[in-house]
Amino acid sequence: MGDIVKIAILGGDGFCGWPAALHLSDQGHDVVILDNLSRRRIDEELGTSSLTPIRGIEERLSAWREVSGKEIGFEHLDIARDYEGLLSFLQRFQPEAVVHFAEQRAAPYSMKSAGHKRYTVENNTSATHNLLAAIVESELDIHVVHLGTMGVYGYGTAGMKIPEGYLNVEVPTEDEGDNISQQILYPSNPGSIYHMTKVLDQHLFAFYAKNDSLRITDLHQGIIWGTHTPQTERDERLINRFDYDGDYGTVLNRFLMQAAVGYPLTVHGTGGQTRAFIHLRDMVRCVEIALENPPAAGERVKIFNQMTETHRVRDLANLIAEISGASVEMVPNPRKESAENDLHVVNETFLKLGLKPTTLSEGLLVEVEETARRYAERADLSKIPARSLWTAEQIAGEPESLAVESLIAEQSVDALQR
Numbered sequence: 001m002g003d004i005v006k007i008a009i010l011g012g013d014g015f016c017g018w019p020a021a022l023h024l025s026d027q028g029h030d031v032v033i034l035d036n037l038s039r040r041r042i043d044e045e046l047g048t049s050s051l052t053p054i055r056g057i058e059e060r061l062s063a064w065r066e067v068s069g070k071e072i073g074f075e076h077l078d079i080a081r082d083y084e085g086l087l088s089f090l091q092r093f094q095p096e097a098v099v100h101f102a103e104q105r106a107a108p109y110s111m112k113s114a115g116h117k118r119y120t121v122e123n124n125t126s127a128t129h130n131l132l133a134a135i136v137e138s139e140l141d142i143h144v145v146h147l148g149t150m151g152v153y154g155y156g157t158a159g160m161k162i163p164e165g166y167l168n169v170e171v172p173t174e175d176e177g178d179n180i181s182q183q184i185l186y187p188s189n190p191g192s193i194y195h196m197t198k199v200l201d202q203h204l205f206a207f208y209a210k211n212d213s214l215r216i217t218d219l220h221q222g223i224i225w226g227t228h229t230p231q232t233e234r235d236e237r238l239i240n241r242f243d244y245d246g247d248y249g250t251v252l253n254r255f256l257m258q259a260a261v262g263y264p265l266t267v268h269g270t271g272g273q274t275r276a277f278i279h280l281r282d283m284v285r286c287v288e289i290a291l292e293n294p295p296a297a298g299e300r301v302k303i304f305n306q307m308t309e310t311h312r313v314r315d316l317a318n319l320i321a322e323i324s325g326a327s328v329e330m331v332p333n334p335r336k337e338s339a340e341n342d343l344h345v346v347n348e349t350f351l352k353l354g355l356k357p358t359t360l361s362e363g364l365l366v367e368v369e370e371t372a373r374r375y376a377e378r379a380d381l382s383k384i385p386a387r388s389l390w391t392a393e394q395i396a397g398e399p400e401s402l403a404v405e406s407l408i409a410e411q412s413v414d415a416l417q418r
Contacts, residue, residue, distance in 0.1 A: 004096045004143075004291055006030045008089070010079055010131070011101030012072075013057050014039050015241045016147060016224065016283060020099060022231035022238065023284035024291075025070050032073035032093060033057075034086075034102070038123075039241075042109070042248075048383045051242040051257060051375050052227070063237035080127040087134040090142070097291050098135075100146040102127045103197065107151070108334070108388035109247040110194035117193045124197035125204075132208045143215045143294040145287060146205070148198045150222050150276045150307060150345070154189025155337065161344040162186065165220065165303025191337055192390070205301045213297045217290045221283065222276030222307030225252035226364065227371045229281050240280070242371065244379065246386035252277065254384070255317055256365060259324035260372035261379050268386065269333030271314025272340030276307035279358035289353045305347045308357035323362055324369060336390035 007024055011017040012033030025031045037057065043049050055063070061072050079086045079102055103124040104110065110120040128146070135142050153162050167186045170179040185206065190196040201218070208214045232238045243249045244257040255265045278286070286306045295302045317328045333339070351357075358364070372379075 004029065006093060006095040006097075007032075007291070008093060008095040008098045009033050009101065010098060010127070011035055011103065012074075012099075013037060013060075014101055014105070015243065016105075017099075017101040018060070019229045019232055019240050019280060020101070020284045020287050021072055022064060023229060024099075024288065025064070025072050026068060026231050027288065028070075032075065032095075033061075034075050034077045034079060034089065036076065036078035036080075036102075038078075038104075042104075046245065046247060046383070048245045048380060049378070051244050051372060051378055052239045053236075053375070053378065054239060054241055055237050059237055063235050064231075067234045067238070068231075079130055080123045083130045083134060086130055087137055090134055090138045090140060094140055095142055097143045097145060097294075098131065099287060099291070100128065100131060100144060103147075104194065106248045107192035107194040108386055110197075111192050111390055112247070112388045120193050121197055121200075124194075125200050128201045128204055132204060132212075132214060135214060136208070136212045141215070141297070143217070143291065144205075145217045145290045146201060146219065147287075148201060148218045148220045148303075149195060150220050150305065151191055151195035152188045152198050152202060152220060153186060154191060155273065155275075155341045155343055161346045162305070163346050164305050164349055165218070165301070191335065202301075209295075209299070209301045215295050215297055215299070217293075217295065217302040217304065219286060219290060219304050219306040221286075222278045222305075222310075223250050223252065224280055224283055225250065225277055225368070226280035226358075227253070227368050229284055242375070244372075245383040247388060249384075251275065251313060252316055253368060255320045256368040257372040257379070258384065259320055259326040260369045261376045261381065262326070263381060263384060264327045264329035265317045265321060266329055266331050266384065266386075267314055267317045268331060268335065270339045271317060271330065272312060273337065274310055274312045274341055274343040276305075276310050276343060276345055277360070278307050279364070282308055282355065282358050285355060286350055289350060289355060293353060304349045305345050306350065307345060307347055308355075309359055310343045310345060311360070319360075320365065320369075323365060331385075334386050334389045 007029050009021045012021040013035040077085050104120045166183050188199040190199050205216045209216050232240045258265050321328050
């Protein structure tokens with residue numbers, strides 16, 4: 001991977017961070033994970049857990065050492081609240097690249113209550129800004145690769161394919177017929193507080209690339225499906241998360257889990273929502289490709305659309321029903337969105353840089369369903385329905401959980417101590 005040797009993975013214990021850390025370590029790079037393990041605490045708050053039995057971080061790292069002979073470092077650090085700790089780490093480890101997964105990643109969780117909205121904004125925005133400020137203060141040349149989301153665009157296409165981050169526009173001037181050509185960030189249209197934080201990230205990145213010449217790549221990712229990478233398959237102790245609950249479970253994995261345990265496939269609304277998808281294996285490969293192709297200092301932020309295909313939700317449900325024999329149940333849509341939409345996306349950059357997409361296939365769908373069936377006894381069926389509601393009328397007066405209030409309180413105490 002070029003000259004990149006030292007890579008810090010922020011949020012490396014999570015659903016995307018863990019397989020990415022293993023993949024990059026397997027390529028021979030010096031990888032260190034920074035994580036505050038908040039995702040595990042959110043499991044406790046929600047009273048649920050991964051369908052697959054994920055091990056503690058120390059056991060995970062020990063297992064990787066045994067099967068690969070390679071070492072992944074770990075530091076328990078909350079980058080959103082411990083700026084000095086983050087700065088000290090950067091100065092000590094001096095990474096050539098930082099892969100930033102350290103954000104609360106679920107749209108439904110971000111919409112549960114006022115407390116969850118506040119936590120998501122404060123956590124995600126502080127994590128991103130602390131990283132950028134610390135890189136500037138450290139005076140190190142570090143390439144930041146950030147996991148963003150296709151959701152910053154919204155789900156309408158305005159009659160055109162969504163470009164990779166930027167839109168060419170003609171701005172009329174006072175002189176008739178004399179227009180000025182400009183390139184702007186594609187207009188954002190976030191559908192949740194979580195997606196809004198990714199929009200804020202975009203603007204922070206644009207400022208720091210312009211003002212401080214930071215080298216930044218922002219990956220606008222689709223919905224991940226799949227459970228395994230070649231690295232996580234080597235030992236059960238390395239297995240990745242499999243979220244199936246209404247807050248954190250992604251739609252395709254949720255359908256496959258529901259089919260495995262004999263639960264009806266829950267399609268929200270008409271199922272006419274079109275979404276972008278990418279397999280877990282392609283996600284880790286895309287991160288590697290992004291690291292191999294950094295922008296130059298002073299160059300604008302590189303934005304890649306990290307997806308391989310689009311599908312309508314009801315079509316996926318019907319496909320899985322045909323494969324598995326499961327039934328399909330239409331349920332009210334908790335989200336505030338159009339009942340039907342088309343989605344057309346440009347994803348040429350990764351294809352030109354060598355990505356060979358893992359597209360939807362019956363074999364891979366069955367593989368995920370078999371994983372779900374293997375651990376079906378761990379499923380809590382009461383956690384499957386999506387209970388986070390989008391509209392103000394629906395969430396008004398909803399009690400905020402003690403756990404999320406505790407997270408916010410911890411943040412406030414930390415701020416006072418600094």
